[in-house]
Amino acid sequence: MKKHVTAAVIAIALLGGLSAYIYMLSNNKITFGYNVGYQPTQPIPFSHKLHSGQMGVDCKFCHTGVASTRHASVPSLNVCMNCHNNLAITDASGNESPHITKLKEAYNNNKPIEWQKVNLLPDHVKFNHAPHTLAGKQCNECHGPIETMAEVYQWSSLSMGFCVNCHRKPENNAPLNCSTCHY
Ligand code: HEC
Ligand code: HEC
Ligand code: HEC
Ligand code: HEC
Ligand code: HEC
Known part of the structure; x- marks a missing residue:
């Protein structure tokens, strides 16, 4: 009798744990490791x-x-500017890529890019x-x-x-x- 109760409690606990785990995984609340x-x-x-x-x-x-x-x-921005100084990256209408504009502005104003x-x-x-x-x-x-x-x-x-x-x-x-x- 006691054994059955224990087994049932463990089964319920495992199921509960598993569904909480799946819930959290599917909602990106946890990742592996x-x-x-x-x-x-x-x-x-x-x-x-x-x-x-x-x-x-x-x-x-x-x-x-x-x-x-x-x-x-x-790397600091001068490493990037080795290439991006003389590299035009534009869209179909000839506008410079906003990312490259940001890169050049930071470089010219001596501001670092805050990499995360x-x-x-x-x-x-x-x-x-x-x-x-x-x-x-x-x-x-x-x-x-x-x-x-x-x-x-x-x-x-x-x-x-x-x-x-x-x-x-x-x-x-x-x-x-x-x-x-x-x-
Ligand atoms: C892919 C294998 C590998 C992994 C993963 C690894 N190490 Fe190492 N670790 C080595 C090897 C090989 C050496 C060099 C042993 C030697 O030549 O003296 C070393 C050396 C070290 C040393 C220098 C020891 C000394 O005093 O000379 C430290 C500190 C260290 N590891 C910490 C870590 C930490 C912290 C992690 C995890 C974040 C880690 N290692 C992950 C293989 C590994
Ligand atoms: C090769 C590297 C390496 C060696 C050797 C190592 N540790 Fe760690 N240890 C780590 C790393 C990386 C972490 C952080 C990640 C984690 O908590 O698993 C850690 C975490 C820990 C924590 C958890 C701290 C916390 O904030 O929860 C403890 C306690 C610990 N180590 C104790 C030890 C003891 C005791 C030894 C020797 C028997 C040891 N470690 C040997 C790499 C090492
Ligand atoms: C043995 C494991 C290991 C190897 C091999 C390794 N890294 Fe790392 N790397 C780490 C760890 C751990 C950190 C985080 C260090 C910390 O938080 O102090 C890290 C951090 C970094 C960072 C963030 C800046 C920094 O230095 O903290 C860069 C960039 C990086 N690694 C590049 C590389 C490159 C490029 C190589 C190969 C040439 C390399 N790593 C090889 C474990 C490794
Ligand atoms: C060896 C030369 C070289 C270096 C060094 C270099 N880049 Fe580039 N980068 C390129 C080339 C080539 C392209 C692609 C151009 C294209 O798509 O026509 C590019 C594309 C990009 C783009 C995409 C722009 C867009 O909107 O399409 C970004 C952002 C960028 N680089 C940032 C950087 C940063 C930040 C660094 C420094 C950490 C760096 N690059 C270093 C050559 C380089
Ligand atoms: C043209 C320059 C450039 C080259 C080449 C490059 N990286 Fe990076 N790397 C960066 C920059 C800039 C960042 C910071 C932004 C980011 O995380 O994407 C970075 C970030 C990283 C990080 C994460 C650092 C962190 O914060 O933990 C790792 C790991 C790394 N690089 C490894 C490599 C490895 C391995 C190679 C070769 C296969 C490589 N990188 C080649 C520029 C470069």
Whole structure:
């Protein structure tokens, strides 16, 4: 008797949980993992699909810090202006693209574009791009197929499990002690 009651309670709890989960998923209240899929609206719709995928500009041309510093870094506008200074992007009636106008105005007034951060670890976690790049880890192992993204989104969970699972692989020979990744 008791067993049946317990089983029924568990079944109801599971069903309730499942339907709440489906409700939240279908209403975009949660995504898988932590912030997987997080995609803030950027001030200028910069497309990696176009610049990296179609034009083949190397990641390191813009993200210059990947092999030497903690931060990959987002490029300053003079990197963009290498090309956009002398590149007319107009619509059929000859009007300049409003995004390019915004880019040039910011550049000429020495104002940065306020790019919104996509991937963000909590403050208690240490991360550094340099050792990963030097160990031959590729951008897509953590960021996914960026060169197909018209707008960047967070591809991996950036959970502790995500980091530790890779550090644990024998071929990586990466440290696992807590102080490697925590302050
Ligand atoms: C022409 C310059 C340029 C090139 C080339 C480029 N990026 Fe970016 N990248 C940017 C800019 C600008 C941003 C900030 C705006 C945004 O998030 O879309 C950015 C953002 C990112 C972000 C998100 C940063 C965050 O806030 O978490 C990742 C990850 C990234 N790039 C990876 C790559 C990879 C991998 C490649 C090569 C396949 C690449 N980028 C090539 C300019 C570039
Ligand atoms: C081992 C995983 C990993 C690899 C490999 C990796 N990244 Fe990242 N990247 C991250 C994490 C984690 C963050 C968020 C860091 C934070 O919040 O401090 C990040 C942040 C970024 C950012 C935002 C600015 C910054 O530096 O915080 C850019 C741009 C970026 N990565 C580009 C790249 C590019 C380009 C490559 C390949 C050359 C690359 N990443 C390789 C994990 C990785
Ligand atoms: C290697 C040269 C090059 C660099 C560097 C470059 N771009 Fe571009 N960009 C282009 C080309 C080429 C196009 C497409 C032109 C076309 O569609 O005719 C383009 C298109 C664009 C567009 C689309 C405009 C529209 O409305 O169609 C935006 C926005 C843009 N770039 C922003 C940026 C930003 C921001 C940076 C710096 C982070 C940057 N670009 C760096 C060459 C470059
Ligand atoms: C794709 C595999 C992979 C992933 C994912 C990964 N790492 Fe690593 N990590 C490595 C490798 C390989 C090294 C370099 C080991 C060496 O050469 O010493 C490393 C080194 C490090 C180091 C430097 C250790 C030292 O003191 O030299 C830190 C810190 C670190 N990782 C933190 C993180 C964090 C935090 C994450 C998750 C956000 C993460 N890693 C995700 C493979 C990975
Ligand atoms: C390879 C990197 C890495 C190692 C090694 C690591 N952590 Fe973490 N840890 C993370 C990351 C990234 C997060 C943040 C994401 C998350 O909460 O899952 C985290 C989160 C945590 C949290 C959750 C904090 C919160 O705000 O909820 C605790 C507790 C924690 N770690 C303890 C440990 C302990 C104890 C060890 C050693 C046995 C350890 N970690 C080793 C990367 C690491």
